[in-house]
Amino acid sequence: MYLHLPFCRDRCTYCSFVTTRDESLQPATVARLVAQVRSWGHSLEHPKVDTLYLGGGTPSLLNLDELAALTEAVREAFDLSPLAEATLEANPGTVDLPWLSGARALGWDRISLGVQTLEDELLKRLGRIHDGRVALEALELARRAGFERRSGDLMVGIPGQDLSRVLEDTRRMVATGLEHMSIYLLDLDKNCPLKADVDAGRLSLPSEDEVATVFEALQIELPRLGLPPYEISNYAKPGAESRHNSRYWERRPYLGIGPSAASQLGDLRWTEAGNIPAWAEGRAGVEIVELDAAEALSEIPLLGLRMHRGVDWRALRAAAESSHLLPLVDAWEAQLAPFERGGLILRDGPIMSLSERGMLLSNGILSTFV
Numbered sequence: 001m002y003l004h005l006p007f008c009r010d011r012c013t014y015c016s017f018v019t020t021r022d023e024s025l026q027p028a029t030v031a032r033l034v035a036q037v038r039s040w041g042h043s044l045e046h047p048k049v050d051t052l053y054l055g056g057g058t059p060s061l062l063n064l065d066e067l068a069a070l071t072e073a074v075r076e077a078f079d080l081s082p083l084a085e086a087t088l089e090a091n092p093g094t095v096d097l098p099w100l101s102g103a104r105a106l107g108w109d110r111i112s113l114g115v116q117t118l119e120d121e122l123l124k125r126l127g128r129i130h131d132g133r134v135a136l137e138a139l140e141l142a143r144r145a146g147f148e149r150r151s152g153d154l155m156v157g158i159p160g161q162d163l164s165r166v167l168e169d170t171r172r173m174v175a176t177g178l179e180h181m182s183i184y185l186l187d188l189d190k191n192c193p194l195k196a197d198v199d200a201g202r203l204s205l206p207s208e209d210e211v212a213t214v215f216e217a218l219q220i221e222l223p224r225l226g227l228p229p230y231e232i233s234n235y236a237k238p239g240a241e242s243r244h245n246s247r248y249w250e251r252r253p254y255l256g257i258g259p260s261a262a263s264q265l266g267d268l269r270w271t272e273a274g275n276i277p278a279w280a281e282g283r284a285g286v287e288i289v290e291l292d293a294a295e296a297l298s299e300i301p302l303l304g305l306r307m308h309r310g311v312d313w314r315a316l317r318a319a320a321e322s323s324h325l326l327p328l329v330d331a332w333e334a335q336l337a338p339f340e341r342g343g344l345i346l347r348d349g350p351i352m353s354l355s356e357r358g359m360l361l362s363n364g365i366l367s368t369f370v
């Protein structure tokens, strides 16, 4: 289950998420989230939930009473007996020890902190509300509050960022003992202020080669620091992989609640509208798509090859055969053959996976299934 809290203290210059600074909307949005959690739990007849993720936006802007009300609603409306992970996303600039300890006491056991970089000048460029010192402090405070599972986001491709500083930031973050790191490429939405600066020539993005060099260096450095990769963008100490995200890549059903949240149950996928005031008042629409058999099948390799453990190709062929889609898999195999000859795809018995180089060039490979 995913819950979306669409509030941020300030808007980052690169952000394209559904979020607002208008905190006057927060009480009504939280009340609606609580009501929706109850209503979904009732209509799905109290189903089991094994991973929970509160993202945003900035969930750490919830006060502890609001977080308690939301947590309680989930606990009452769903069966959390198999719960394996409950993750909170947090902005390092919004947390302190009492809040983190309170959240931990409510049962949240994993925290994902948006560090992005430890360079203050770059953080300002990104419009982040914290500096590097505060980000490191937040990782430490989370540990002191009892979060044994902590993840830090690191961003690559920021104008002005260089390889040696990325590696230094990585080492400093890992030195806090965190168990998981997500590496993101800066992706500029067409309407964001940072894009306007880049388009006007005031800032320039690193070249594709420079970015690839950074990703390659991280592929070597993070395992050396004890965090091997388990997915294209994610590295973790063994056993500390994100269970919630792994369920998306395994194509397991998920329920998302909140403005812009997406859900998939069976072959139905839907996304709630991103208009926050309308969502809070219960008058926002929902876009529903029904996946056909070919789309559903193509998502197995599209998502599964993101993970280092790869895809059981024999099982995929069996699934294709039962839905009369073997010619589609044959066509994929023909398209993938050059990647395999080039060492970007590996085969180990029935398991197909991407090599390290294949992970770097995954966009080109995975477009086979789109």
Ligand code: SF4
Pocket (backbone or CB within 6 Å): 007, 008, 010, 011, 012, 015, 016, 017, 019, 056, 057, 058, 091, 114
């Ligand atoms: S904190 Fe996250 S969601 Fe909020 S504006 Fe920044 S990038 Fe967007």
